[in-house]
Amino acid sequence: MRDFFSPSAGRGTPDPLALAAVGAGLAFAGIGYAFWRRMRNAETDRDDIATDAPHWTLDKPSARALFGKSVLVNRPRTDLFAAWKVERFPEFMENVVAVEPLGGGTARWTIKGPMGREVHLVNSITESIENETISWQSEPESEIANSGEVRFADAPAGRGTYVTLILAYDPPAGKLGRLGAKLLQREPEVQARRDLHRFKQLMETGEVTSNASPSARKSESPVEPHI
Amino acid sequence: MRAVTWQGRHKISVETVPDPEIVNPRDAILQITSTAICGSDLHLYDGYIPGMRVGDIVGHEFMGEVVEVGSGSTLKKGQRVVVPFTISCGSCFFCEKQQFSACDNSNPSETRDASELLMGHAMGGAFGYAHLTGGYAGGQADYVRVPYSDVGPVIIPDDLPDDDVLFLSDILPTGWHAAVNADIEPGDTVAVWGCGPVGLFTIQSALLLGAGRVIAIDHFPARLRLAKQLGAEILDYKQVDVREALNEMTGGIGPDACIDCVGMESHGFTPDNILDQVKAQYYSVTERPHALRQAILACRKGGRVSIPGVYGGFADKFPLGQLMEKGLTVKSGQTPVQKYSGDLLKMIQDGKFDTTSLVSHHAPLEDAAEMYRHWHGEQNEYTKIILKPGLEKGAIEAKKEMAHV
Ligand SMILES: NC(=O)c1ccc[n+]([C@@H]2O[C@H](COP(=O)([O-])OP(=O)(O)OC[C@H]3O[C@@H](n4cnc5c(N)ncnc54)[C@H](O)[C@@H]3O)[C@@H](O)[C@H]2O)c1
Ligand SMILES: [Zn+2]
Ligand SMILES: [Zn+2]
Numbered sequence: 365m366r367d368f369f370s371p372s373a374g375r376g377t378p379d380p381l382a383l384a385a386v387g388a389g390l391a392f393a394g395i396g397y398a399f400w401r402r403m404r405n406a407e408t409d410r411d412d413i414a415t416d417a418p419h420w421t422l423d424k425p426s427a428r429a430l431f432g433k434s435v436l437v438n439r440p441r442t443d444l445f446a447a448w449k450v451e452r453f454p455e456f457m458e459n460v461v462a463v464e465p466l467g468g469g470t471a472r473w474t475i476k477g478p479m480g481r482e483v484h485l486v487n488s489i490t491e492s493i494e495n496e497t498i499s500w501q502s503e504p505e506s507e508i509a510n511s512g513e514v515r516f517a518d519a520p521a522g523r524g525t526y527v528t529l530i531l532a533y534d535p536p537a538g539k540l541g542r543l544g545a546k547l548l549q550r551e552p553e554v555q556a557r558r559d560l561h562r563f564k565q566l567m568e569t570g571e572v573t574s575n576a577s578p579s580a581r582k583s584e585s586p587v588e589p590h591i
Numbered sequence: 592m593r594a595v596t597w598q599g600r601h602k603i604s605v606e607t608v609p610d611p612e613i614v615n616p617r618d619a620i621l622q623i624t625s626t627a628i629c630g631s632d633l634h635l636y637d638g639y640i641p642g643m644r645v646g647d648i649v650g651h652e653f654m655g656e657v658v659e660v661g662s663g664s665t666l667k668k669g670q671r672v673v674v675p676f677t678i679s680c681g682s683c684f685f686c687e688k689q690q691f692s693a694c695d696n697s698n699p700s701e702t703r704d705a706s707e708l709l710m711g712h713a714m715g716g717a718f719g720y721a722h723l724t725g726g727y728a729g730g731q732a733d734y735v736r737v738p739y740s741d742v743g744p745v746i747i748p749d750d751l752p753d754d755d756v757l758f759l760s761d762i763l764p765t766g767w768h769a770a771v772n773a774d775i776e777p778g779d780t781v782a783v784w785g786c787g788p789v790g791l792f793t794i795q796s797a798l799l800l801g802a803g804r805v806i807a808i809d810h811f812p813a814r815l816r817l818a819k820q821l822g823a824e825i826l827d828y829k830q831v832d833v834r835e836a837l838n839e840m841t842g843g844i845g846p847d848a849c850i851d852c853v854g855m856e857s858h859g860f861t862p863d864n865i866l867d868q869v870k871a872q873y874y875s876v877t878e879r880p881h882a883l884r885q886a887i888l889a890c891r892k893g894g895r896v897s898i899p900g901v902y903g904g905f906a907d908k909f910p911l912g913q914l915m916e917k918g919l920t921v922k923s924g925q926t927p928v929q930k931y932s933g934d935l936l937k938m939i940q941d942g943k944f945d946t947t948s949l950v951s952h953h954a955p956l957e958d959a960a961e962m963y964r965h966w967h968g969e970q971n972e973y974t975k976i977i978l979k980p981g982l983e984k985g986a987i988e989a990k991k992e993m994a995h996v
Contacts, residue, residue: 436695438684458700523684558700565696569680569739570663571615573699575716577728577736580596580606580646586736587612590726591701 420530430532431553437564438524441516444567445495448514456562456572459555470503483507509534510552529560593980594648594732595959600638603963605956608648611728611736616663619740621655621672625753626731626956628652628966628976629761630787630854631720631901636963639855639871640903642705642723650731650978651676651718652760654753657744658734665741672744673759674737675928678716678727681742691715692925697738698725709904717925731959733980745932748940754947755939757977758792763935763944765926766792766852769899770800772922773848778803780841782889783823784882785852786814788975789899791949793852794823799943802848806840808833808882810858811971817949828859834889845891854900857881863908878906887913898923949975951990955982 420432437444450463450471459476466472469489477483486503487510499513510533517526533552565573578586594608611620629652634640654673657666666672679691686694697716698706706713706723716738719729728735737744747756770793773781781802783793786809797805798821807823809815815825826836837846857864857879867879883898887910890896896919914921938944951974954962958978965973 436684438682438687554704557704561700561703564683565680565700568682569617569696571617573680573696573716573738574614575699575702575726576612576614577648578592578594578608578611578732579644579648579728580594580598580608581644586609586728587614589699589701591722 418528430530431556432528432530433557433560434526434528435560435564436519436523436525437527437567439567441495441518441525444525444527445516447567448498448516448563456566457555457559458562485510508552527560527563529556531556592733593956594728595650595956595978597635597643597647597649598645601636601967603636603649603960605959606646608732611734613659613661614736615738616661617739617741618661619657619664619666619737619744620659621653621674621730621735621737622658623653623655623730623733623735623956623980624671625655625757626650626653626978626980627757627760627762628731628959628962628978630789631761632963633967634855634901634903635721636967637856640721640723641709642721642726644722644726647719647721647726648728648732649719650729651720652757652762653718653730653735654747654757654760655730655735660740663741666744666746671747671749673747673756673932674718674730674735675743675745675759675764675932676717676720676761677743677925677928678718678725678738679742679927679929680739681929685715686742686929689927689930691927691929692717693927702726715925731956731978733956743929745936747936751940754950754977756936756946758788758946759928759932759935759939761926761928762788763792763939763946764928764931765789765899766794767796767931767935768924768926769793769850769852769897770796770802772897772899772924773797773850773895774920774922775800775802775848777801779847780804780806781848781850782837782846782886783807783818783850783852784886785809785854785900786811786818786823786825787852787970788949790814790850790852791817791821792944793850793899794818794821795944797848797850798822799938806837806846813971814974817974820948821945833885837889841891845889845894847891848895848897849886849890850897851883851886851900853882855879855902857883867907878902878904880906880909884908884910887917887919890917890919892917894919896921899926901925950977952976953982953988954978955984955986956980957982957984958987 420430450465453463454460461474464472473485475483484507486506487500488503490501491499497515501511502509512531515528519526562572574589576587576589584590592610593605596604596606598604635643657668657670660666677692678697679686679694680696683695692715694715698713702722702725703713714724716725718727745759766789779802781797783790786807794805794807805823807818808826808828810827810829819825826833855878859881864879864881871879886896956978962976966976
């Protein structure tokens with residue numbers, strides 16, 4: 365405390381920061397609230413304009429029927445399209461146990477689900493445009509109804525490719541299943557986002573990034589990734 | 592192996608933990624020969640960095656000998672290497688632009704979500720520095736796993752002792768990057784807040800990059816003395832009003848560039864800093880940016896502000912209007928270490944940098960807990976500590992001229 369009262373503390377130019385530190389915050393809060401109310405009322409009768417936002421970003425996340433996520437991958441579109449194939453999915457899709465081709469673009473997927481259960485999907489490719497997009501739709505016998513699309517588009521300025529994954533699905537056993545899956549970090553959205561990053565890592569670095577390393581936490585192993 | 596672990600605020604302990612292993616093809620394992628404690632470790636120690644977990648192995652400034660390599664590593668067993676604290680893949684958009692600390696692959700999918708939530712985008716990976724930067728074990732240990740070992744590690748010629756090159760891991764490139772970010776023009780006056788290791792390398796770098804004068808600010812006599820030895824003019828902020836002195840030293844216009852080498856734990860009993868400390872205690876804000884505020888107000892109109900000092904989140908009472916009205920340029924960031932490694936190694940060999948005067952202590956890894964206490968509480972006597980896994984417990988070597996202080 366000595367410094368605070370020493371003569372040097374009061375010397376020199378007045379400090380605008382000291383004034384700011386005193387803070388007149390509360391007085392402004394009331395004015396701010398009234399202002400916000402007025403703005404909000406004015407907003408209800410405005411015209412909407414069509415914008416260029418990707419369709420999967422419209423609406424609040426809680427109101428969306430689908431999930432979409434893009435990543436920049438520093439590789440040509442052709443390489444990435446070629447690598448996006450059923451046989452390689454287990455390399456970067458964390459919870460995919462196996463993908464078994466049934467012929468004619470249909471495949472049976474075994475994935476790790478909530479509570480240590482395995483979930484089976486049967487998906488068929490509905491459209492594939494070379495180096496651009498692959499779309500799929502689940503078959504009636506699939507345990508989770510889902511459809512989706514992966515898109516490959518040139519990124520500007522030679523940066524590689526924008527890879528976009530769009531996913532629509534019925535959560536397993538409704539809201540409860542979704543909650544359970546979320547707790548286990550296996551919710552399809554979370555999983556899809558992570559898998560997309562793993563795809564990027566694999567394509568750019570040749571390996572899936574791992575933070576596996578020792579710690580003093582008995583529950584962890586130095587060869588397994590951790591949160 | 593033995594490793595220095597974080598056990599909570601102001602709790603560091605040396606524990607026996609499993610050895611690291613090769614996990615990916617590009618990995619290498621090092622046996623550590625030297626590892627330093629950084630000002631950034633102080634932020635962890637004080638509990639200001641979000642995303643630490645009890646049991647984390649700390650340390651991001653280290654070097655050692657390669658003892659194991661994966662099939663994709665370009666290193667060879669027996670080589671001596673210094674490892675950049677930033678973990679960078681070398682092939683993503685950011686690494687190609689040499690913005691290595693922004694690598695988009697090194698923060699794994701397990702930890703990147705939280706980082707993205709807090710920062711807007713997931714940060715690049717770093718050793719021993721919280722789970723927001725990947726949760727990788729650090730190098731204050733007997734051994735460390737180094738991912739992407741074909742990109743980062745700098746191979747060290749046999750004739751260079753550890754002390755000469757260890758700081759290529761962080762504080763030397765950080766000081767250099769801080770000066771580069773200040774866009775120094777010949778003859779410029781550059782003010783540097785903080786004469787810790789980062790500040791001391793910033794002073795040297797600014798002079799090498801053409802600054803006419805460097806004015807360094809701190810309050811520890813021993814640190815100010817080191818700054819003076821390296822060619823800076825010095826100010827003790829306990830003796831003067833820093834802004835008044837800077838104005839009077841520059842004909843009233845202020846320094847052309849101001850560099851914040853203090854970071855989130857500014858010292859000093861000024862009203863704004865006391866308020867910040869109270870708030871930081873209750874975790875409503877993480878920052879105590881008193882030095883940065885002062886740097887912005889001190890800087891000349893149209894000048895540059897460079898911020899190597901680490902901040903973790905939201906700051907209060909940030910002089911935004913002052914920044915705008917004075918037309919300042921701000922540059923910041925974790926250092927893209929790999930960008931500078933080659934050039935800086937060469938400059939060390941050419942004798943351009945004094946890399947050893949600042950080292951006050953060599954201590955055994957086993958004494959890390961005690962060393963963290965000193966590093967935290969006795970910054971005048973402890974100006975840089977190097978931990979050596981090879982030394983017997985208790986074999987602490989203090990530099991002679993420092994020992995009596
Ligand atoms: N950007 C990066 O990549 C990077 C890398 C390494 C370190 N850092 C950061 O740089 C900062 C400095 O690191 P260091 O190892 O030198 O730390 P340090 O704690 O040893 O040094 C900080 C110095 O600032 C001085 N100081 C405190 N308040 C001050 C004030 N108001 N005015 C002037 N000086 C003041 C202290 O007395 C001390 O000497 C830390 O925030 C650290 O985390 C950043
Ligand atoms: Zn450091
Ligand atoms: Zn990268």
